[in-house]
Amino acid sequence: MFLKNFLWGAATSSHQVEGNNIHNDWWAWEKEGRLKYLSGEATRHYELFDDDFQLAKQFNHNAHRFSIEWSRIEPKENSYDENGIHHYRQVIASLHKYALKPIVTLHHFTNPRWFAEAGGWLNPRAPFWFVRYVEKIVTALGDKVEFWLTLNEPMVLAYHGYLVGLWPPGERSVKKTWTVVHNLVQAHRLAFRKIYEIYQKNHWSRPQVGLAKEFVVFKVCPLYPTLGSHLGVFLRHRLFNLYFLERVRFFLDFIGVNYYQREFTSNQKLLGYGRLGGRCNKVHGHIEHLNAVGWDSYPLGLGEVLDWLKKYHLPIMITENGTCEDDDQLCFEFIRDHIGEVQNAMKRGINVIGYLYWSLLDNFEWHHGFGPRFGLVAVDYKTFKRTPRQSAYRLAEMIASALEP
């Protein structure tokens, strides 16, 4: 069922694993005391990447998704750090050494401080600044990379940073959120074109450019199935899942799917929910089990997402899917059941080209700090020792049997 060239692997992002990303807006945000946690040395992946990729190889992976830290490439405006660029060339060389296909994200939530101080994604020049960096880094790495992801979860970035103010820059404004979403749309489109331009100029073979888009399966609250709750589900789906995608659909070679969870939605006024409804997973307690960050496991939802995307006639890569559980057996069941849904979707004729688990390593989980453990590999944050979990080996067995002739 899974072809030989199906991409199997895991994902990480720079700020969550590298450590010491001192030139970005998250670092500043953490230092200002806006969070209870500091990312600090994270997992020291910046030094230990080769050991980590060796583990991925042992798990039968043939691909790996990571992100470039823009603030390491351009720590000051229009001034590039050749050491930063060299580092990522080494990262990519190490991936190739272990026969792991690099899937490179150009932006995974963090921004250089100079960019943030100049207004960040609210500044109308933001897409152009982004593309200037894209040009620099893609020119430097493109000969060794086929798969690019321009942005990670643009709606999550806009939502957390500009609507609810939980992430930098801590804004709470619908108008600003809207501006940011449109600047991100433009950034994606410009980056898509720029990557093609660079590949053509250098006579490199054709790249595959996508974005990692987040999808949540919204369901009407069974305890409050009012018309308003239905409207909430409809609006959330249109805005959160489809709005961005519709605007970039002709600028994609494939769709990256980040899928984690189902969200029950109700418009119960008592809970303060408005037209868009609110998430009532916890409030009503109608889900038996929630993971360490309060998400339930709903594998069928991944199949539903893949069905929605069929109409775009584009290959689909699962760029993130994962959970954080104290009980590793539950992690394995999560993985097994979601891959099962991928397989079912493929039987329905949907073209899925890869499955990347989030995450290879335990890591800095944004405003949750180091508590939730998403890794196939456990990290001891005192010694930085890596210990693979059983789920990593069990996934490895699944991959091996999927690849059998």
Ligand code: BGC
């Ligand atoms: C993000 C990751 C994050 C993961 C788990 C995704 O939304 O891309 O950075 O760690 O979810 O919360």
